[in-house]
Amino acid sequence: MFYVELGLRHILDIQGYDHMLFLIALTLPLTFKEWKQVIWWVTAFTLGHSLTLGLAATDIIVVESNWVEFGISLTIFLTAAFHLMRNFSLSKAGPYLSLVFGGVHGLGFGSYYSFIAQNDSFWWAWLPFNIGIELGQIFIVVVLLFVYSISQKIGVQLQMLRSLITGVVLTLSTLMILERIPNELF
């Protein structure tokens, strides 16, 4: 239970809001009506995330943290841009996008997880940790969809709200990309 709680706190940590920003970008075209897609997309993110987290924590995949951070900001920008270009229509590519980009985000947790799980049974802690992350993600997405739903009910045009949120996400992710460009690129 401790590791479920740890995973939950980890994803809901406001200081690391880049994961939240990605979830906001990911769920832009979704509403409560598409609840099946919502589950698929979020679960695909968790699968990708869990897989690379395990691989990074066991040093099977080794990527420098500055490249991971850069990659995370790129995934946020690309996801928001993808949905904007498709005018927020549902895409069959959604779960795949989620799976691959989730993999990039998982690399960011690798070193942290390997440090905390060394003393405990590594894989025994891995499952509950990722369940916690999944629960945290579902919570964030449900809150987002709830905001969309309420906004619609009070007369806000969903398309306008989505455009506005996309503007915010694109701006923040662009700034993140610029701040995180690895020195090796120059």
Next chain:
Amino acid sequence: MKKLVFILILTCFGLAGFTTKVKHEFYVSVTDIYVDAQKAQINGVVKCFPDDWERAMNALLSHQLERYVQLDSATQDSLHRVYLKKHFNVKVGQQPIALTFSGTVTGPDEVYLLFEGPMEMPFEAYKKDWNVSHTLLADIYPSQENIVILHYSGQKYTSSCREGNNYEFNHSF
């Protein structure tokens, strides 16, 4: 449409002043506490990141001109002893365990602080009423989380001391 573009531009300019420095930094330590019936001893190890630990030690030396890395290992160990005693306390059944620092092992990415204490009660008494207070590095990093794993008679319990629980928890096996 023009209105929408105007709102977007305004939002973008507004956000340009917003910091995107995402501090996804984790301040964490992991402590194992064992009840060793054979040695009639409570022992264990605290693991933390070397740079975090060095910062805490330098804070202890703030009134002096010396830096932690300049000290010899005996002086470093005496600092470790003082710090650990102040920040790490364990009680079982209201009785404090007299834990003493017993050495340091430094790895490439971790510092291990070893500790031990006498087992002054019968082994069975350590089954319940544990109270662990662990404020290691919390004086330096408010978001510090000290994960603690209690080991007793083949059983294991994991919890953590953090700001949310006043860096303290209780447990009975």
